[in-house]
Amino acid sequence: MLAYIVRRLLFAIPILIGVNLITFALFFMVNTPDDMARAQLGAKQNTPSLIQAWKVSHGYDKPLFFNDKADGLSKISDTLFTQESLKLFMFDFGESDAGRQISSDILQRMVPSLSIALPTFVVGLITNIALALLIVLFRGSVLDSATMVIAVAIMSISGLFYIIAGQVLFSKMLHWVPISGYATGLEGIKFVILPILIGVVAGMGAGVRWYRSLFLEEINKDYVRTAKAKGLSEIAVLFKHVLQNGLLPILTGVVVVIPTLFMGSLIMESFFGIPGLGSYTIDAINSQDFGIVKAMVFLGSVLYIVGLILTDISYTFFDPRVRLNG
């Protein structure tokens, strides 16, 4: 088991190097340090010597991939790419344009992000599975087809609509919750309840459809027929057999998402003024703060890869047929 995990972790390294290469290509080759210096210094002071000074002070004065002035191994190590990648691998994201430490900003903002993302995820999962089971119980009936039509309609509405409509209805007209803001502790509930509700409703269409098709696939299998033949009631079959066997495919889709919950939701957080990682990213995009965007790209990839590894590991716990040696 441990050997397997270590091997999977080693597999992640080339992928992370690839991610680094892509971000590096985007941020340093297309948009060269010279361009960055010019943008930062403004039109008035972009003399070559000032640009050079800016590059030196930010550590951007090295060659991109290959340093032919150095010798030995430092031909490769004393370059901008190696330097930037190593920093990222150490989770040292440097400073933002505003002069704050990006790493500590990220740590601070993870909690508000999680306080929205985690409840949305858990409540959404439970409602979707419960609704899907209910529909499967009544499969082929009017209820089934009507719910499917509603599900398609829910899927076809833009996510922005749910947020705007929710804010107008519950905050502006009914005054049940504040329009935006954030607080810690019990105080915070009134701020997070609406985003969570909206997140759950917006994800319902696709979710219910997905779990329904999953359970239907399961229900056509032989063991269900056997269970029914021995006289088990429909509900017992559904909960005892179908739900349990359906858990495995549910797992594949779900576990990979869990680590990325830390990243928060871009749109939701900026609409509701929640100081999480999502709104952090949006602000960075709007102010063209490349340092933060780069850090978030790297962090997102790491979390996704962690999710993939967790998925593989969780298989072994739930499905004894899966062997990890192969």
Next chain:
Amino acid sequence: MIPLFGGISISFFWTDIMIWGLLACIVIWAKIVGRSAQVKAQWHRVFESNTAMIAAIVLMVYFTIALLDSVQIHIAGANTQPGSFLDILLSHLIAATERTYSAPFALTEFNKSTKLSASGEVEQVYLPLQHIHAQASIMLQSVKGFGLGLVISAVLICAHCLYLASRQQSSFKDMVVAVWQKQTKLPWRTAYFTITLITIIMAWLFVLSFSFHVLGTDKVGIDVFYETLKSIRTGVLIGVLTTLVMLPIALTLGITAGLFRGWVDDVIQYIYTTLNSIPGVLLIAAAVLVMQVMINNHPSWMNSTAERADLRLLFLVLILGVTSWTGLCRLLRAETLKISQMEFVVAARAFGVSRAKVISRHILPNVMHIVLISVVLDFSSLVLAEAVLSYVGVGVDPTMNSWGNMINQARLEMARDPMVWWSLFSAFVFMFILVLAANLFSDRVQTVLNPREANN
């Protein structure tokens, strides 16, 4: 610029060329696969469903509007901006720009303005709108619009009926009776009802738009109905052209990986796992940010704002294409892997059939359903993604008409009381209809083309 006649010439933006090129490709492709009776029968089955027929007609209306908006017409001597067919059709709306917000069918502006009254006093009044005809009776205009719609749809339906009759070598009268009694194979009666309904609504809005702002005006007084119709092109283009970019990459890499296996497979798998592990929105945002810097550094690339907006749309489509091929590629790889081990492919290889021929004869036709399903599915998610990306600020150019930009602008006015709701409403409704039609159509395509999941 291509001169036509009488001093009229046309030109195309890059995205215009792409969309017309794509249309040509689709026509050629349809002609080629249309030869196979099996494929024909499959598509017949798709359209046998009433829902699919209605959805297809709605999609076609959107596509037609997008195509009408995808050509630049220059009229020599006229000192107006070059515009599309749609601009010419709606030129009365371009001219009817008010000062600021006004509600649908309103006679006055939305906000009070300061005005010097006749007695020299300063007072707050609602100024009347300048480009409406308040004396026009809505009733009379509605009847006119209704009549126009009825006539247009009658002409369309009769033409189609005549075509059907000539193909089945029956008389026009028999054909009409057959359609009415639902004796045709395809649900033409439903189709005709849909066409009539859509043309009547559109003609009604069109006729009324000469006298009123049917969907109100926005902050700088531009007619929202015009904005919404212009946004159709942006939405449709992003949905369609991204596919054009993504399809060749996904097909080539997916089939290569599945067929050749070994290190080729490893490399391709590595590439898409890497791309996949970067959060989609962030990758797009990063690429768009870089592109903005690039465009700003090279102002010589484009001559006008419209051209810059178009270039940005082109880049956005390229970026979306490059970031969204991984899902389809993975599916194609798995399917190719499966097919290439089946007896008929193994036998073909044993007989000495070349790899290229195996791909074109055996693999491509057998993975086509996966491609089709994912293309139709992706379309709706791309239309929705445009709105979100424009909101984040990494979507289309702010000067370009798009639903995302409309929503973004209107969102800032939410705090106003009473609310300015019509921009949001129009954008969401037009977007919803398009996405709903695409989703319903893709459901049907999936049911017919993928029989394994048909029972779900």
